[in-house]
């Protein structure tokens with residue numbers, strides 16, 4: 323059939339179902355998918371068959387990313403999302419409703435802290451913040467309304483590493499899932515699901531992507547947690563938005579997918595934090611070198627931490643790989659492939675010296691990000707937390723002399739030489 327150019331411009335050259343066997347994962351820049359026939363469409367909408375309907379729900383490039391992320395952690399399934407922030411938010415609202423509570427580590431990424439302290443309470447979800455190294459405090463915060471325990475694998479800003487297996491035991495006693503933000507470790511340094519964690523989540527924006535080129539997040543579920551308990555209302559009650567499905571009872575062989583499937587069908591489908599296919603592709607590309615990069619980030623991180631701990635202008639260093647770090651025993655027990663690229667240290671001379679130090683750096687980028695291939699530095703007291711008084715900064719665990727470094731992949735000699743330039747500038 324011969325078509326007019328307007329029609330050709332839309333249809334020529336594309337096979338509707340099969341794509342070429344390209345070796346690299348293709349970017350599927352599509353919003354919707356061809357149904358084979360009316361029955362196929364009906365089956366997809368009726369959940370009788372899983373498949374592609376609309377890219378807010380699912381996309382082949384996104385699915386390739388999800389399979390790769392789930393496989394690296396040994397998880398049953400993963401869901402990729404628009405950001406690490408949406409991964410944190412969905413991981414909570416998938417298990418907790420108004421009236422429910424979460425027990426969380428108080429050592430949190432800044433945005434997560436704001437979400438837990440300011441946003442979740444407006445939705446009726448209370449978060450109790452505890453010291454994750456104090457198991458008694460953590461267990462005492464659990465009550466009949468608790469629906470999950472939330473931790474970070476390396477917590478901000480102290481870089482503490484919890485005892486994951488001990489927390490897993492506390493959680494199991496109370497029939498609660500442990501959710502861990504594992505952004506700072508990635509599955510290369512730690513596979514949280516092997517150590518008592520039920521759900522791991524990531525800001526893919528950071529080391530996972532690794533090059534500072536896209537925003538994305540992912541949630542991985544072990545598939546082992548049993549949601550068949552009346553307190554998990556989201557899983558035991560029929561879902562009015564999806565054919566009355568009860569995720570804890572009705573999935574049969576797919577029951578290990580309950581948590582991720584619900585997250586796809588409820589928060590993702592209806593609140594909409596979908597990852598762009600282009601960003602999913604960027605993260606797939608980044609993951610190809612993740613094991614190589616994490617090893618190098620850790621080697622460079624260790625070299626810089628040792629250099630800093632010997633430096634006369636340094637008052638203290640927080641790095642989980644150093645023996646004097648308060649959580650070094652946990653770090654040594656769980657992080658078998660290195661301690662990562664994040665370092666915090668106190669500079670002699672306080673906030674003013676911190677600002678001069680940052681201004682003196684040339685190789686380091688002065689940005690509000692972590693986990694780039696390039697080395698990054700920031701002085702929280704004069705930037706991200708400058709609106710707080712010194713007392714409030716200290717209460718947030720941020721003394722004025724704290725400098726935060728995200729160590730990149732440059733040659734360690736060059737990184738250290740640049741820090742030396744910063745220290746020279748910090749001296750009056």
Ligand SMILES: *Cc1c(COP(=O)(O)O)cnc(C)c1O
Pocket residue numbers: 405406407408410431433434474503505506525526527528537538539692
């Ligand atoms: C960056 C970050 C987040 C938020 O991720 P975005 O992709 O920026 O939304 C959450 N947790 C940790 C530990 C992070 O570093």
